[in-house]
Amino acid sequence: MRIDDETLMALADGELDRAEAARVSAAIADDPEAQSRLRRFTETRARLKALSAAASHPASADDPLIARIRAASVPAQALADAPVQATAPANRNRAPLAALAAALTVVVVGLGWWQMGGPASGLPEAEVAALDSLPSGQAVLLEDGRDLTMIASYRTAEGVFCREYETARDTALTVSVACRDGDRWQQQFASDLTTADGYVPASGDIAALDAWLADTGAGDPLTPEDEAAALAQ
Amino acid sequence: MDPDFGEALIRLLPNLRRYALSLARRGDLADDLVQTTVERAIRAAASYDPSVRLEPWLFRITRNAFIDLTRRQRTEGVQVDVFDIPEALPDDSDRAIEARLMLRATQEAMKTLPPEQAEILHLICIEELSYAEAAEVLDIPKGTVMSRLSRARLALGERLGIK
Numbered sequence A: 001m002r003i004d005d006e007t008l009m010a011l012a013d014g015e016l017d018r019a020e021a022a023r024v025s026a027a028i029a030d031d032p033e034a035q036s037r038l039r040r041f042t043e044t045r046a047r048l049k050a051l052s053a054a055a056s057h058p059a060s061a062d063d064p065l066i067a068r069i070r071a072a073s074v075p076a077q078a079l080a081d082a083p084v085q086a087t088a089p090a091n092r093n094r095a096p097l098a099a100l101a102a103a104l105t106v107v108v109v110g111l112g113w114w115q116m117g118g119p120a121s122g123l124p125e126a127e128v129a130a131l132d133s134l135p136s137g138q139a140v141l142l143e144d145g146r147d148l149t150m151i152a153s154y155r156t157a158e159g160v161f162c163r164e165y166e167t168a169r170d171t172a173l174t175v176s177v178a179c180r181d182g183d184r185w186q187q188q189f190a191s192d193l194t195t196a197d198g199y200v201p202a203s204g205d206i207a208a209l210d211a212w213l214a215d216t217g218a219g220d221p222l223t224p225e226d227e228a229a230a231l232a233q
Numbered sequence B: 001m002d003p004d005f006g007e008a009l010i011r012l013l014p015n016l017r018r019y020a021l022s023l024a025r026r027g028d029l030a031d032d033l034v035q036t037t038v039e040r041a042i043r044a045a046a047s048y049d050p051s052v053r054l055e056p057w058l059f060r061i062t063r064n065a066f067i068d069l070t071r072r073q074r075t076e077g078v079q080v081d082v083f084d085i086p087e088a089l090p091d092d093s094d095r096a097i098e099a100r101l102m103l104r105a106t107q108e109a110m111k112t113l114p115p116e117q118a119e120i121l122h123l124i125c126i127e128e129l130s131y132a133e134a135a136e137v138l139d140i141p142k143g144t145v146m147s148r149l150s151r152a153r154l155a156l157g158e159r160l161g162i163k
Helices: A005-012 A018-028 A032-053 A062-072 A076-081 A094-111 A125-133 A207-216 A224-232 B003-011 B013-024 B027-047 B054-072 B094-112 B115-126 B131-138 B142-159
Strands: A139-141 A147-155 A161-169 A172-181 A184-192
Touching: A005 A018, A005 A032, A005 B142, A018 A032, A032 B094, A032 B115, A032 B142, A062 B003, A062 B013, A062 B027, A125 A147, A125 A161, A125 A172, A125 A184, A147 A224, A172 A207, A184 A207, B003 B013, B003 B027, B003 B054, B013 B027, B013 B054, B013 B115, B027 B054, B054 B131, B094 B115, B094 B142, B115 B131, B115 B142, B131 B142
Parallel strands: none
Antiparallel strands: A139 A147, A147 A161, A161 A172, A172 A184
16 A cells, blocks of 8 residues: 555654554555655655754844833733723734724725725726736736735635735835626725825735725635635636 | 743744744844734733644734735845854864755755745744644645645755655
């Protein structure tokens, strides 16, 4: 019986339970071919393990972090006595945002992002092409000189496939979300992230995006595999 | 925040930086990632379930922070190595020199792998996460961890001439 690579790897990595490990070891005892395949897994692991023992870079940046962590450490009793505070959503932890979605939607309208309810023809062809095929994390140069970076793909709670991307020209940066509607793409919003001094806010400050994510119940970004499958549809 | 949690977090700072470097490959970005991870970990400390290991919980935060960060940082900077392998010294034995060359070869081979392969090798063979923990960090099924890891191991073995 041929033992497959993944089983041999699991043996090398100590991922098999004792009975299974004994069974596989016995099965390959007289099988030099399987043993040599096993060796590729034990050997690669040993080489990487040796690397991990090598000195890491000196971490001078750790000292302020250690101070920061210690400052945040309070005995459990003091914590229990402290009043519960609602923290502002300073990052993209999405759970707290869900509760704030309604409020945020109102606020971000005030901040000047706009809803695009218009026809899909509003999207330039080059953007549509990128939406149809470009994997997240990759960038293309559009014909009009803008630089488009695909950021992430999502599925909304209703199962609609949506993609977040950025377009940049010089210091002007726009983050957009478009969702697939049949064979067309509908832009959900486009939010200009550029301010007068060229300051680009940290991602957690993209209120429009966070509100959209919370509103539509979009979960974490799709994995590359799931995204590829959705694009192939 | 519980002081024990804080001390555990401090102990894992070198691991976090190493993982952050493996993701970002830039010292400044890795520092940002570690800092973001620490801030988020402090804020989310109450939601940490002490019955699971802290490493995968933190790595997941780091990885999400990296995904966030890549939204902002597209420019290529000076790439750095994850491991700082010292230069050979004149009085090193042949064996020490050979060991160092081997470390370097491993590090170079890792750089030539596709990022998703290098990442899974890092999590499992360097940070020593279990398959289940790596599946949690990467948000993929365990079966995918195994197939990706096995491809990555064979690719690395090939580059290192391991037959």
